[in-house]
Amino acid sequence: MSESTTAVLETEAAAETRSVKLSMQQALNRALDETLSTDPKTVVFGEDCGQLGGVFRITDGLQAKHGESRVFDTPLAESGILGMSVGLAMAGFHPIPEVQFDGFAYPAINQIVCQIARMNYRSRGTLPMPITLRVPSFGGIRAPEHHGESLEALFAHVPGLKVVSPSDPHDAYHLLKYAASRPDPVIFMEPKSRYWQKGDVDTADGGTLTGARIVRPGRHLTLVAWGAMVARCLQVAELAAEDGIDVEVLDLRWLKPIDAEALAASVGKTRRAVVVHEAPLTSGLGAEVAQLITQSCFDTLKAPVERVTGFDVPYPSGDLEDEYIPNIDRILLGIQRVLEYRRG
Amino acid sequence: MDSLLPVVAAADAAPLSPEQLRELYSLMAAVRYLDTSAVAWQRQGIIPGYAPELGQEAAQVGSAYALDTARDFAFPTYREMGVARTMGVDMVAYMSTHKATWHGGMYDPLASRLAPIQAVVAGSVLHAVGWAHGQTLSGEHGVALSYFGDGASSQGDVHEAMNFAAVMKAPVVFFIQNNGWAISVPTERQVAGGSVAARAAGYGIPGIQVDGNDVVAVYEATRNAFAHCRAGNGPVVVEAMTYRRGPHSTADDPGRYRSLDDERIDAGEDPLERLRKRLLAEGVADEAFFTAANQAARAEEEAIRTGIEALDPRPGNEMFDFVFQETTPALENQAARWREESEHV
Ligand SMILES: Cc1ncc(C[n+]2csc(CCOP(=O)(O)OP(=O)(O)O)c2C)c(N)n1
Numbered sequence: 001m002s003e004s005t006t007a008v009l010e011t012e013a014a015a016e017t018r019s020v021k022l023s024m025q026q027a028l029n030r031a032l033d034e035t036l037s038t039d040p041k042t043v044v045f046g047e048d049c050g051q052l053g054g055v056f057r058i059t060d061g062l063q064a065k066h067g068e069s070r071v072f073d074t075p076l077a078e079s080g081i082l083g084m085s086v087g088l089a090m091a092g093f094h095p096i097p098e099v100q101f102d103g104f105a106y107p108a109i110n111q112i113v114c115q116i117a118r119m120n121y122r123s124r125g126t127l128p129m130p131i132t133l134r135v136p137s138f139g140g141i142r143a144p145e146h147h148g149e150s151l152e153a154l155f156a157h158v159p160g161l162k163v164v165s166p167s168d169p170h171d172a173y174h175l176l177k178y179a180a181s182r183p184d185p186v187i188f189m190e191p192k193s194r195y196w197q198k199g200d201v202d203t204a205d206g207g208t209l210t211g212a213r214i215v216r217p218g219r220h221l222t223l224v225a226w227g228a229m230v231a232r233c234l235q236v237a238e239l240a241a242e243d244g245i246d247v248e249v250l251d252l253r254w255l256k257p258i259d260a261e262a263l264a265a266s267v268g269k270t271r272r273a274v275v276v277h278e279a280p281l282t283s284g285l286g287a288e289v290a291q292l293i294t295q296s297c298f299d300t301l302k303a304p305v306e307r308v309t310g311f312d313v314p315y316p317s318g319d320l321e322d323e324y325i326p327n328i329d330r331i332l333l334g335i336q337r338v339l340e341y342r343r344g
Numbered sequence: 345m346d347s348l349l350p351v352v353a354a355a356d357a358a359p360l361s362p363e364q365l366r367e368l369y370s371l372m373a374a375v376r377y378l379d380t381s382a383v384a385w386q387r388q389g390i391i392p393g394y395a396p397e398l399g400q401e402a403a404q405v406g407s408a409y410a411l412d413t414a415r416d417f418a419f420p421t422y423r424e425m426g427v428a429r430t431m432g433v434d435m436v437a438y439m440s441t442h443k444a445t446w447h448g449g450m451y452d453p454l455a456s457r458l459a460p461i462q463a464v465v466a467g468s469v470l471h472a473v474g475w476a477h478g479q480t481l482s483g484e485h486g487v488a489l490s491y492f493g494d495g496a497s498s499q500g501d502v503h504e505a506m507n508f509a510a511v512m513k514a515p516v517v518f519f520i521q522n523n524g525w526a527i528s529v530p531t532e533r534q535v536a537g538g539s540v541a542a543r544a545a546g547y548g549i550p551g552i553q554v555d556g557n558d559v560v561a562v563y564e565a566t567r568n569a570f571a572h573c574r575a576g577n578g579p580v581v582v583e584a585m586t587y588r589r590g591p592h593s594t595a596d597d598p599g600r601y602r603s604l605d606d607e608r609i610d611a612g613e614d615p616l617e618r619l620r621k622r623l624l625a626e627g628v629a630d631e632a633f634f635t636a637a638n639q640a641a642r643a644e645e646e647a648i649r650t651g652i653e654a655l656d657p658r659p660g661n662e663m664f665d666f667v668f669q670e671t672t673p674a675l676e677n678q679a680a681r682w683r684e685e686s687e688h689v
Contacts, residue, residue, distance in 0.1 A: 043481065069481050075511055080470055080504035087474020087488070090417075090459070093481070095474075110501070114464050115471070121666045122448035122460045128669045160667055183669035257672035 018204040024166070025195040027173035028058045028134075030203075032096065035180045036066045039094060042180065044071045046081055046098030046134075055100055056136055056195055078108035082133070086115050089129045096180055098134045102189075103146030105135055116185045117160030131185045132176070137165065138228050138278050139325055140193030142318030148192075149315055150279030152226075155187045156256040156288070163255040165189040167215070167230035169199040171253065174206030189255075191228035211259035214266065218248035221272040221335060224263065224289055226252040229276045229326065236331045245335065255285055263289065264296035271297070274306045274334045276326050281309045303341030308334035360560060362628045368409060368559050369623060370637045372401040372616050375426040377641035378435065378648060382425070382442065386594040390653060391442045395423045399557070399589035402615035403521045405430050406562025407489065407584065410570050411457075415486040417475055419459045419468040423521075424491050433458050435644075436651030445655055446662075466492055466499035469518070473505045476514035476579075487573040488516040489566075495526025497540045506579070510547040513578035517569045518544075520581070521556065523588035524610060528601035544581035556584030557615040560622075587611040660686065 022030065036042050044059055044066075050073040053060030063071040074081050078099050085095040099105045105112070112133070119127045139148030155163045162184055166172040172190070179186040207213075215230060216237050223233040230251045237247035250266050252258065267273045273293050275286035290305035308326045316324045360368070375397075382394045397404060404426030411418060413431055420427055428438045428451075437451035441461045448460030462468040472490035479486045496502060497520060509516050520540045524531055532538060544551025550572065554565040562584055569580035589611050591598050598607075623629040664671070664679035 075504070075507055077504040077507070079501050080473075080508045083467075083470025083501060083505070084474035084477065084508060087471040087476070088478045089474075090453075090471065091475045091478025091482070093478055110464070110467070111470065115467055118447075119460070120669060123453050124446065124448070124450070124662075125666045125669065126452055126454055127460070162668075162672075257674055260673065 019200045019202045021198050022169045022173070022201045023196050023198045024169045024172045024190070025057055027169035027199075027201050028176055028190065029060055029062070031173045031176040031180075032059060032062055033065065035096070035177055036062060036070055039180070041092060042070070042094045042096060043088060044096045044098070045074050047074060047076050047100050049073055049098055054098060056190075056192065058134070058136075058190070058195075059098070078104050078106075079111050082108040082111035082116060085131045085133075086111065086119060086129065089119075089131055090127055094130045094132075094180065096132045096134060098136075100136070101143070101147045102135050102137045102149040102151055105133075105149075105151060112155075112161070112187075113158050117158050120184070121160060128183045129185045130183045132179045132182075132188050133185070134176075134188045134190060136192040136195075137189035138191050138193065139315055139321050140191075140228055142321060145315075145317070148321075150277065150310065151187075152189060152255045152277075153279055153283060153285045153288075156285060161185055161187055161256065163187045163189065164253060165191060165227040165255060166253065167191065167194070167225075167227055167251050169197070170201045170206075171209075171213070171251075173201050173203065174209055175253065178206070178209045189227060193228045194231065197231070210254070212253055212262035213251045214248060214262075215251045216247070216249040218246040218270065220246045220270060221274065221338060222248045222250055222263075222266045222270045223274050223276060223331070223335075224250050224252055224266075225276045226255060227278075229278060232326070232328065233276055233331065236328055236335070239328065239332065240335060245339070247335070252289070258288065258292060260292045260296065263292050267293050267297045268300060271300050271302045272338045273301075274308060274331070274338055276308045276331055276334070278310045278325050280312045281307060282312050284309055303338045306334045306338045360563070365560070365619075365623055365626075365628050366633060366637075368405060368563070369616075369619050369629065369634075370640065371405045371409070371430050372426075372559060372619060373634075373637045374641040374644055375401045375405060375429050376616055377638070377645045378429065379425060381645045381649065382439065383590065383594060385649065385652070386442075390649070391439070392444050393594050394442045395593045396590040397423050397426055397588070399587045399611055399615065400521055400523055401426050402559035402619070403523075403556040403562055403584040403586045406559040407491075407519050407566040407582070409559075409563050410566035411487075411489055412570075413457045415484065416489060416570070417457050417459070417472075417486060418489040418491065419462070419472040419475070420491050421462050421465065421468070421493065421496070423493075424461075427491065428456075428458055431456060431458055435648045436655065439648060439652050440655055443652055443655055446658060465496040466501040466505075468492075469496070469499075469502050469505040470508070472516050472518075473509045473512075473514050473579075476509065476516040476573075477512050479515055480512070485574050486515070487570050488514075490516055490518050492518070492520060493526060494520060494522040494524075494531050494535050494540055495529065497543070498526075498534060503543075506543065506547045506549065506581070509579040510549045513576070515573035515576075516579045517566065517573060518579060518581045519566065520583040521586055522583050523556075523586050525588050525592065525601075527592045527596065528598075539583065541581050541583035549579050549581060551581035551583070553583045553585055556586030557612060557618065559615065559619055586615075
């Protein structure tokens, strides 16, 4: 079957079911492709984004289709990539830059924090920064040092930035298109350990894209997670169900702005919460989530909000990754601590 | 001065019309008057701080005079008052940044073609490259004019910017005002090799040094650089050799790192006086013209000072209003609480 026949069949199938099975990598690729097609001001660039299609192939085939002026390779310099994005945005473009791996966003922090995040403010709203920075994020792929980091708290702390992380192909597809259509800078954190997992993507209906999403309803306790940790929390919920514990899983999705209402609604109902993230514990986003829950649910909470996170250590080497990233057992223990909490 | 690169001498410059020469003098006089007054305003408590540019009028006026505000765009640092004035930016709006009214100033960057005032040294050099590449992508012929100092040239972003621009053939003029100092550190302890322009060779782009105290030479060099960029030849580095005669900022004490004698010897002849002598010698202007130009400069300064004094602090809600184009619930809550708690309701 030729590629075009496959495409036609896929399109017909999609028209019927409105749903296609895609990996997150394919979903992101399709989202970029469609954004480039519908918005002539979009430009996609970074290291090895062009002919190679990116080291994770997220930009695969886009240069061939949209041309070298829309999709291009830059020199190997992250500050350059992000600083250039500022100028392109000032010239009316909608840049979608990529940093190849999360750890290499650090060399660009000056441009991200001092420039991208502040230009709208500095210019009193006359120079918006409609930049979507794609960052392959988090660990779980046994990569070398600096190829797996959890930078969400760092970005979320910066005034002027928005931060989002999809957890499945459907959200990846829709959230990327949505982020790219917004007038403010969005840090788009792609859970790289989920790139190759397939899932149903309803291309016609993205649903609500602005807040959190309940991916599994439950009565006894809320697990709050994002990115790669959502799939793990779903596994945990299945196991907990065998013991009669009915776990609700809330995919936060937006790490800034955080959907405080969704947190209040879910924990208001379950009265117990565990936040799960890969990033180090201290000053992590879990603390922010716990505070938001405390503020809205203080009277009804049956236990303090629990956190199951990475540790305050540099992201460890592949062999120790499984000790570092919250695993099923540690999350179950967290759940147990909350369920067994007794007021002193 | 000795250099690996040719110095564009005033003598090489194509002649400007007498009218243009007089305009250059008027601009420099206006800038000189406003600049020295701004230092006085700080002493009088009208503004909390200012970064003077005494001695750099030729570099700023001459370069900005080559820019076409219908299609080009300039990216300043914190010391480009003379650039702003030459480009016709609203000077009350420009000076408001020094009054601490708003970071970046109150002028409209898109309408005035001048990016917001920038305090991170070298922060905007890459922006100029991105903007310039945008011109290439949209088939337009604007050129980005990026201002920075010899101190800023030590920043990695400048090297990334020159490399990016050269690889992409971006139409950007890197205009270095080498005023001899980065606060207290002289160029020889800042720039290896003693010249920023020499670095251009490493990126395969033309780099020239120009006598930055000769407004006509600066204008010619910048105009040539613009022509080079507009013809699709990629970026140019222009290093204007000048001297910062005053302090780095109104908070600085240059007596800690140089003497008045050093200043007198190193600064050379005053660029404004130099142009005055030239215009007189060439019969382009007479004493009546200079008197009128200086009077106009004084009147202009008075109008700007009145405007600055009348500027009120911005309403506090603007602190929240301009963070995003689309605000967030958290920010709305914080703004609401601020209104309640500060009884501004
Ligand atoms: C990234 C950064 N580091 C340090 C400073 C503090 N600082 C402000 S101006 C300056 C010297 C800059 O010298 P130069 O680039 O030659 O420009 P000039 O002030 O002489 O015009 C320094 C160190 C700064 N503004 N930005």
